[in-house]
Amino acid sequence: xxxxxxxxxxxxxxxxxxxxxxxxxxxxxxxxxxxxxxxxxxxxxxxxxxxxxxxxxxxxxxxxxxxxxxxxxxxxxxxxxxxxxxxxxxxxxxxxxxxxxxxxxxxxxxxxxxxxxxxxxxxxxxxxxxxxxxxxxxxxxxxxxxxxxxxxxxxxxxxxxxxxxxxxxxxxxxxxxxxxxxxxxxxx
Amino acid sequence: xxxxxxxxxxxxxxxxxxxxxxxxxxxxxxxxxxxxxxxxxxxxxxxxxxxxxxxxxxxxxxxxxxxxxxxxxxxxxxxxxxxxxxxxxxxxxxxxxxxxxxxxxxxxxxxxxxxxxxxxxxxxxxxxxxxxxxxxxxxxxxxxxxxxxxxxxxxxxxxxxxxxxxxxxxxxxxxxxxxxxxxxxxxx
Numbered sequence: 465x466x467x468x469x470x471x472x473x474x475x476x477x478x479x480x481x482x483x484x485x486x487x488x489x490x491x492x493x494x495x496x497x498x499x500x501x502x503x504x505x506x507x508x509x510x511x512x513x514x515x516x517x518x519x520x521x522x523x524x525x526x527x528x529x530x531x532x533x534x535x536x537x538x539x540x541x542x543x544x545x546x547x548x549x550x551x552x553x554x555x556x557x558x559x560x561x562x563x564x565x566x567x568x569x570x571x572x573x574x575x576x577x578x579x580x581x582x583x584x585x586x587x588x589x590x591x592x593x594x595x596x597x598x599x600x601x602x603x604x605x606x607x608x609x610x611x612x613x614x615x616x617x618x619x620x621x622x623x624x625x626x627x628x629x630x631x632x633x634x635x636x637x638x639x640x641x642x643x644x645x646x647x648x649x650x651x652x
Numbered sequence: 653x654x655x656x657x658x659x660x661x662x663x664x665x666x667x668x669x670x671x672x673x674x675x676x677x678x679x680x681x682x683x684x685x686x687x688x689x690x691x692x693x694x695x696x697x698x699x700x701x702x703x704x705x706x707x708x709x710x711x712x713x714x715x716x717x718x719x720x721x722x723x724x725x726x727x728x729x730x731x732x733x734x735x736x737x738x739x740x741x742x743x744x745x746x747x748x749x750x751x752x753x754x755x756x757x758x759x760x761x762x763x764x765x766x767x768x769x770x771x772x773x774x775x776x777x778x779x780x781x782x783x784x785x786x787x788x789x790x791x792x793x794x795x796x797x798x799x800x801x802x803x804x805x806x807x808x809x810x811x812x813x814x815x816x817x818x819x820x821x822x823x824x825x826x827x828x829x830x831x832x833x834x835x836x837x838x839x840x
Contacts, residue, residue: 466769467800469793473690474768474806475698476722476813477665477826501689502661502818503701504780510663511699511785513691534664540830544837560840580662581654588778592692592787597699599780605662606654617819618662625664627815627826630690631805633833638665638815639825642728645816648823649733652748 473499473630480626480635482546483512484531484564484573484581485523492564492573493551494533495520496543498628499595508602510582513595519551524598528586529570532600533578537624537637544635569603579608579623661687661818668814668823670734671700672719672752672761672769673711680752680761681739682721683708684731686816687783696790698770701783707739712774712786717758720788722768725812725825732823757791767796767811 478498485493500512510532514521524530535543542560549556557564563576567583574581584600591597613619620638627636642648666686673681688700698720702709712718723731730748737744745752751764755771762769772788779785801807808826815824830836 465797466794467797469795469806471696471790472793473693473696473698473790474722474770474793474795475667475669475688475690475720476768476806476808476811477667477815478690479663479665481663499690499692500663501699502663502666502687503699503785504687504783505661506782507780508659508661509780509783510661511689511691532663534662537830541836541839544831544833544835545840546837548834548837580664582662588780590776590778590787592695592697592776594694595692595697597691597787599778599785602659602661605657605660607657607662609653609655612655613820615820618657618664618817619820620664620815620817620822620824623664626830627665627808628833629806629808632801632803632807634808635830635833635836636808637827637830639827642725642814642823642825643732645732645821645823646736647732648729649731649736651729652733 478628478630480543480628481512482533482535482543482575483520484533485520486527486572487523488526492557493519494546494556496547503599509599510602511597511599513597515595524586527571529572530584530600531567531572531574532582533575534580534625535578540635579611581606665815666818668723668731668816669700670721670723670763671708672721673708674715674760675711676714680745681707682734682744684735691787697787698790699785699787701785703783715759716774717760718772718788719755719760719762720770721763721766722813723766728823767799769794
């Protein structure tokens with residue numbers, strides 16, 4: 465029996481993205497966001513939506529660049545902290561005892577300790593309401609060698625990314641293998 | 653040691669979204685897409701990006717509406733099948749032995765057997781390159797009672813959504829609880 469839940473954004477899974485930016489003065493900042501994902505293969509683009517009141521919003525507009533670091537399970541506390549405090553009054557990197565790395569490709573920092581990072585140049589902005597949607601072209605993706613499998617591709621079991629649940633607002637991990645894309649459906 | 657992987661859209665986890673549309677003649681169609689997610693809280697909006705060559709792309713432009721059904725693990729074969737064949741020449745619902753339901757709120761069908769659906773009105777279109785990004789305002793979300801927990805919210809452990817891995821192109825399930833959002837970071 466289907467039950468109406470009202471006009472709610474209930475997409476599962478939502479990712480946990482740590483957005484890295486510089487402010488006007490060059491101070492590195494990070495914030496955690498779950499409204500985002502991949503949006504184009506060629507050119508390779510990803511999107512993240514931020515509320516206008518956030519410090520990171522102004523930073524992206526100012527600098528025209530951002531990074532997305534994908535945190536792993538081990539850093540769930542630090543990741544949550546990045547969403548709890550504001551970069552206006554807090555040095556979040558110092559607070560979390562994590563290390564900002566200046567990207568050589570875009571005008572934004574990323575989190576050294578996180579295993580996967582996308583360096584993005586801002587290419588499109590859409591004011592959708594409470595959130596502004598930023599689209600960034602991926603200039604490079606960098607991964608820690610520890611999360612790369614024997615086939616040279618990222619192994620999600622080694623990456624251990626976090627999942628965000630929109631309705632209950634919890635963090636979850638990734639489960640087990642369920643099938644191969646463009647293959648499982650061939651049985652039909 | 654961080655290793656450059658080139659300009660690739662490596663966001664983890666990516667969702668598995670089944671997009672429902674009607675064509676000009678009123679035939680219901682579905683396709684599976686993983687480039688998408690939540691993009692605004694107020695008004696509640698979600699986004700999905702489709703290649704211009706897909707049948708669903710033309711349908712969304714024509715009808716100004718789409719649904720997103722979230723498949724559960726049980727339907728991994730059917731979900732994959734929806735991404736393997738084209739609605740131009742195939743009745744995918746009949747092929748997968750699943751049931752189209754006409755939304756009463758938007759001009760699009762959804763998959764009766766899937767446990768969660770968002771009914772969306774098209775509000776924004778961005779041509780990003782290979783993919784066109786469609787933003788839909790969520791008019792209603794509907795969930796099967798079986799996935800709603802005792803607190804009245806969707807329980808991801810009951811929903812059992814699929815995860816897509818961009819680099820290796822596999823389906824995974826959801827793992828275990830890792831912490832509470834806006835709470836885990838308070839220890840720092």
